[in-house]
Amino acid sequence: MFSNKLLVVVLALVPALTMAQTVPYKVIFDITSSDSAAQKAVIRQMRGISQSRPDAQLEVAIYGDALGMAMKDKSIIADAVQELTSNKKASFKVCAATMKRNNIDKSQLLPGVDVVPDAIYEIVTKQHEGWGYIKVAQ
Template identity: 40%
Template sequence: MKNLILSLLLLVSGLTLAQSEPIKVVFDVTSSNPDVHRTAAKHLRLMAEAYPDSEFELVVYSGAIKMVDRKSSAAGETLEEVVKRDNVSVVVCAQTMKRHEMEMDDLIPGIRSVPDGIFEIVMLQKKGWGYIKEVN
């Protein structure tokens, strides 16, 4: 009897820990540090794989522009892989691109631009998205 109760408790606790509903998370990256770029891309990939019914967006702006540069990104391979997933989007601020004289052809394929990175984050938060700031 004790084993049956213990088994039921373990089953119930396992079900409680499982994701019960999809989530939506926006990752904010402004750092110019390549280590932050690699870590943010890894977090995005791991979350997207672990929660395929959830949505994730990585917003790049300011000093993080190199993160999405197809020629010099420290996280390029991971980003190229992860943007192919249906539950992931990676966007870059068009104002940041303009300031750094970058065009869409300079970006890792699959990455799109938004008019303003900060506005993008605020609008997603307004819609109930969770927020993660990737820092050193």
């Protein structure tokens, strides 16, 4: 009798465990800092996630003082950004409002970096879609 109940419990848990393993892994990073340590940290975090979860969807919302990390002539992480975007491991989205305030044109951005109308709106939208949220700070 006990073994029958145990079998029923195990069979009831199998679908739940299977579904838990197929839940998409989606994270949006929020960065506003010009600090090189913060910019390197977001790359390190994304690489770590990409290695442990190759199926992960990762995005960086860049605005405020972090704008330079996405620019051709200022980025200290340009190679890493291009590596992650070319491998389709991550996307980098720059705030158009920040670009406008700083008189920056899309042509000044690294290849593979996209522009969104508003980074905060992008973050909130992703959160509503079930993405995890990480504020990058040093």
